[in-house]
Amino acid sequence: MILSNVEIVKCLKNGDFFIEDLEQITDPEKAPFNTSAIDLRLGNEIIIPKAEEMPVLIDLSSGKSITKLLSASSEKITISRSQPLILKKNQFILASTRERVSFPINTGKGKKCFSARVEGKSSIARCGIIIHLTAPTIHSNFYGTITLELINLSNNHFALFPDMYICQLIIEEVKGCPLIAPNQFIGQTSPIGVIEK
């Protein structure tokens, strides 16, 4: 069941999950809330894959570290209000949300677990911009910023500014606990779901 804006605020207050910078926002009838979603903002780091530095073939079963390969063949830039990234036609980049989110596995009796889906926003979609590629699910136990895979499918360039509302988060309750937790952990909240400040 998708959570309404009102339920999202209740859950945030209850500590069922966490979305950074929303702790003090108690009015679900104002931005960044929609009726059944929360809008998230674009972070200021952009990762630009360098096609010329990537191997012709990416083989996930090669036994080589894919993460090191991707890191070594990508450029990281920081955008600002005065220096946005101009996303060119057909360009693919990685970005992330400004907000960290946390959906802990709550194993206590009566506790609920939640997961979420990151989706595009209609205003940006109509400009021809895809904000994620086939992997929208934020699973229970996720912690961190949400990585976005942006592609410009339009015939125009598109300016990306930090803190612009770039995507929306749809939150759903998970029926049952996703883990059969070892006995020692019953009643505990996985620390992976705890934001460490």
Added chain:
Amino acid sequence: MVKGYKNKGNVYIPVEIAEGLFSNEYAVTIELADGTYISLYANKNLVNDFDGQYFLKVALVKDTEKRVLLPSEAFETSTRWATVSNLKFA
């Protein structure tokens, strides 16, 4: 029993790290129980340094088999489940 085990409910697995794509993440390499290696990107807050060895915070799923739930999918296996040979309790 290591202090903090029952209270915190987390475990750490030894990893090797390198810089990630984003500044808030590491590229993490993990050795599985069968001797193969997997890698993923993990938030830096999930990685701790104990005496010069880096450890990734994970959820313990089955302690008898040392099966853990990783914070994100590994590239090489496309799954978050992993069986490791070494654990460290927080």
